[in-house]
Amino acid sequence: MPDHIDFTRMLLLAVDAWRYGSRDGQQQFDLQQALTTAVDAAGAAAGLDPAAWHRQPAGDGFLDFIADSGAELALVDPFVRELDAWLGRFNHDRLPNARLRLRLAIHHGGAVPAACGYAADGPVHVCRLRDAKPSRAALALVPEANLVQVLSEPIFGSVRQRLTTLSAADFTPVLVDEPEKEFREKAWIRVPGVSAERLSRLIEPEDLTIWVAPAAGSEGARAAALASFDAAGIPRPDHVPGTGDAFVVPLSSAVSGDFVLGVWVHHLHEAVGTSGRVTVSVGIAAGRDLDAARRLATGEPASAVLAGVADAPVVVVVSEAVHRRFVAGSGAGMVHPDSYRRTGTEPESWLRVPGYAMAPHASSARQTKATAPPAHTAGVVNGPVSNIGSAVIHGSYVNGPVYHGNGLFG
Structure with missing residues (x-):
């Protein structure tokens, strides 16, 4: 110097x-x-x-x-x-x-x-x-x-x-x-x-409001939600009394919005999928906006997909503000923006079906489900939604012996 x-x-x-x-x-x-x-x-x-x-x-x-x-x-x-x-x-x-x-x-x-x-x-x-x-x-x-x-x-x-x-x-x-x-x-x-x-x-929203709306006849939505918070390592948020199953999640350096949309939703999908008794739609709004979260969870876009997609136990709808900041504006890569589609409703919102690379519409999903080949009856079943290489398979598939052409089975 x-x-x-x-x-x-x-x-x-x-x-x-x-x-x-x-x-x-x-x-x-x-x-x-x-x-x-x-x-x-x-x-x-x-x-x-x-x-x-x-x-x-x-x-x-x-x-x-x-x-x-x-x-x-x-x-x-x-x-x-x-x-x-x-x-x-x-x-x-x-x-x-x-x-x-x-x-x-x-x-x-x-x-x-x-x-x-x-x-x-x-x-x-x-x-x-x-x-x-x-x-x-x-x-x-x-x-x-x-x-x-x-x-x-x-x-x-x-x-x-x-x-x-x-x-x-x-x-x-x-x-x-x-x-x-x-x-x-x-x-x-x-x-x-x-x-x-x-x-x-x-x-700088201090919280995310999450409204979990179980479909008719579903049981255990709150238990599945709480279990998924535990599995994601998120401190159990306070349940909002008198709202059904609504939760307010404080955001912090350890629990960010994209972490909730990525890791927590993944564990919720697992918890709901393994229970076999729960089907839920989830609305997520920025701040403490209970009304917005409820409208997102119970609106027609979520209800239509939940009723029309047989292998979709969870539907997530987020507000425009949440999508802009934690999906489109996130650099963490926990959720791919293409997995959401705009619902076209007022106010603007975005819908995602965990397990789908692209959020399906109810009509197209029913057609895909109806024309899928019948599941095999042998081997270990791994489903209902699986990623194999570049393919996304909706329905069951057999995870059994594979012959490699060299005299060996894998």
């Missing part, structure tokens, strides 16, 4: 474009051009000088280093307002997948010129905030939004002291906790035009 280090503290602006990697080369070229034009135009309209910023590009975004610390208030307030307006005009006539949508984070921290741009804690900090799960979730869960703005704790001090036209109540506090990267910092998130209360409910 050199004896003299050109260390300074400066404003840092990190910007990233939504769904950049899913576009082709020409689309990426156009997006990069639009991105730089948008930021430069918004900066100029806010009285800033983007030409003087030091820009470190990254394909789908960039990191701007702004030496003028006096630009902080303009960057936090009018710059973001002008950028949102520019994006609104740009996106007005575009198809949803062609829109330019941004995550941007603002921080004030240390930076040192280095071989590939800048080093030190400042650039790392602002990029962690921009790429954090809450900021990604905010953009994913508010499809009409053009951008999500993330402020570090030092920058939010200007808002807290009422030095901008923004109010502290416009922002949602979040904890960016990434133990694998040894990063744990508080941040403040805002989506222009969206209340902090609504955003908080979307990106």
